[in-house]
Amino acid sequence: MxxxxxxxxxxxxxxxxxxxxxxxxxxxxxxxxxxxxxxxxxxxxxxxxxxxxxxxxxxxxxxxxxxxxxxxxxxxxxxxxxxxxxxxxxxxxxxxxxxxxxxxxxxxxxxxxxYAPHHQTILEGLTMLSNSELTSRGEADEKLEEYIKEWGVRQFLLKNLYWKEKGKLALRMNLEVLKEKVNEIGQAxxxxxxxxxxxxxxxxxxxxxxxxxxxxxxxxxxxxxxxxxxxxxxxxxxxxxxxxxxxxxxxxxxxx
Known part of the structure; x- marks a missing residue:
């Protein structure tokens, strides 16, 4: 790795x-x-x-x-x-x-x-972004605000955005695996x-x-x-x- x-x-x-x-x-x-x-x-x-x-x-x-x-x-x-x-x-x-x-x-x-899983709303918001055709960071922030009201948390998450190709934004994290393995995050x-x-x-x-x-x-x-x-x-x-x-x-x- x-x-x-x-x-x-x-x-x-x-x-x-x-x-x-x-x-x-x-x-x-x-x-x-x-x-x-x-x-x-x-x-x-x-x-x-x-x-x-x-x-x-x-x-x-x-x-x-x-x-x-x-x-x-x-x-x-x-x-x-x-x-x-x-x-x-x-x-x-x-x-x-x-x-x-x-x-x-x-x-x-x-x-x-x-820790019990507690990121469900954030993951739902990121899934929505991942499935959207995003053309600007401002648009992504507006969409994410429907799920996450705290501006600081949104800015933290939106750092994951990058230009996958001209005019198209995407998320850097492996969202599907992180959703599937979310129980691992809370392990003692x-x-x-x-x-x-x-x-x-x-x-x-x-x-x-x-x-x-x-x-x-x-x-x-x-x-x-x-x-x-x-x-x-x-x-x-x-x-x-x-x-x-x-x-x-x-x-x-x-x-x-």
Missing amino acids: KLYANVLGKGKPFIILHGFLGMSDNWKTLGKRFTDEGFEVHLVDQRNHGRSPHTEEFSYELMAQDIQEYCDKNNLKDIILLGHSMGGKTAMKTACEYPDLVEKLIIADIAPKY LTSQDVYEGKTLFLNGGKSNYIKKEDKSLIKEHFPAAVLVTIKDAGHWLHAEKAGEFYQSVVKFIENV
């Missing part, structure tokens, strides 16, 4: 993994900021997302293996690994499966527990999955993805974990409170 990645800067390897239905471009602004701290930032598209290959197979075990293979091919060692939402689950699994690869782990607004870590390295969990104060009662489960899998809440941020905490998110990550890397 040859993953696509946008590589920025020079220095210590820092891999960033996007969430479900996202892509590496979602992290470009923050990625550039992290290069100022002396990192070589790898913004990776996970399988079935962005410019990475489309496959019928889709699971956290496979996506963790993809990251290990990407690091092996690019001779990356002792990496900083950051993942948001689905990317956070991939990052957790990678650290547990390949602990010697990951020096420090950063998880954004996701816990190692099971197994009881054997443990990473004892330095770990930061960041959660949004307005998000319900990580709850107080999840702290003990986080500690079971990540005994060295530190939990930090970013106030007034929702699930897209890195976009809503980019400055605080950035500072929290840099402080953790430098001081722990």
Whole structure:
């Protein structure tokens, strides 16, 4: 599996993994900021997302293996690994499966527990777009607004649009497989999955993805974990409170 990645800067390897239905471009602004701290930032598209290959197979075990293979091919060692939402689950699994690869782990607004499927409306909206003859991004936004009222969420999803041919827009993700495998997105870590390295969990104060009662489960899998809440941020905490998110990550890397 040859993953696509946008590589920025020079220095210590820092891999960033996007969430479900996202892509590496979602992290470009923050990625550039992290290069100022002396990192070589790898913004990776996970399988079935962005410019990475489309496959019928889709699971956290496979996506963790993809990251290990990407690091092996690019001779990356002792990496900083950051993942948001689905990317956070991939990052957790990678650290547990390949602990010697990951020096420090950063998880954004996701816990190692099971989550019931909750993307149905978004997937319906994207299916509608996929079946439409779209000729402009504005038209796509208008159509998607019938399903998704939040402007920020629509803009996040519409980053997937590209010009497939002159005058015709299409979506980059492998929508059919992601719909078919949507139950995989919520899968919990197994009881054997443990990473004892330095770990930061960041959660949004307005998000319900990580709850107080999840702290003990986080500690079971990540005994060295530190939990930090970013106030007034929702699930897209890195976009809503980019400055605080950035500072929290840099402080953790430098001081722990």
